[in-house]
Amino acid sequence: MIHDLGELGRVGRALNEALELFEGERRRLEELHGPAPYGDSSAGSPMQTMHGIGELSRGVQDALKYLALGAGYIAFGLDKRADHAVSMARRTPVGVPSGVDRMKRPLGEGTVRGLEMIRDLDDFFSDDIGLAVEVALSAPEATYPPSDWSVYHRERPS
Numbered sequence: 001m002i003h004d005l006g007e008l009g010r011v012g013r014a015l016n017e018a019l020e021l022f023e024g025e026r027r028r029l030e031e032l033h034g035p036a037p038y039g040d041s042s043a044g045s046p047m048q049t050m051h052g053i054g055e056l057s058r059g060v061q062d063a064l065k066y067l068a069l070g071a072g073y074i075a076f077g078l079d080k081r082a083d084h085a086v087s088m089a090r091r092t093p094v095g096v097p098s099g100v101d102r103m104k105r106p107l108g109e110g111t112v113r114g115l116e117m118i119r120d121l122d123d124f125f126s127d128d129i130g131l132a133v134e135v136a137l138s139a140p141e142a143t144y145p146p147s148d149w150s151v152y153h154r155e156r157p158s
Helices: 005-033 046-076 079-090 098-102 109-119 129-138 149-155
Strands: none
Touching: 005 046, 005 109, 046 079, 046 098, 046 109, 098 129, 109 129
């Protein structure tokens, strides 16, 4: 497969900026709640909010690593390895945007801006991440974990 290094660079710069925004939010939330709040594990609690911002950061960081690896393999002329790395980078990052489901509303400016940047990369990722980000951003409150697991399992799409 032929890869466009210019396109990969554009995506990589956007992912890096989104990661910096998420990490800035993580630091802000740590100052507010401490690095590892414990206790209340309900949706939107400090514990879940910190867990959610961590999921966002790790998901974007993993996608960025695969993208950089793919670009390096392309530069080395290792096409088969490049194909695999770029295909891994194109997978919707784990925890993005689902980490937001854990987070207290209103979301911080950095979280919103980072998610908007990810949404704008919808054509790069293999799944419809744009729609998932819109749904996450429009939720008026944290939705995960549910307060009633039996209802959650009954209503959850298969």
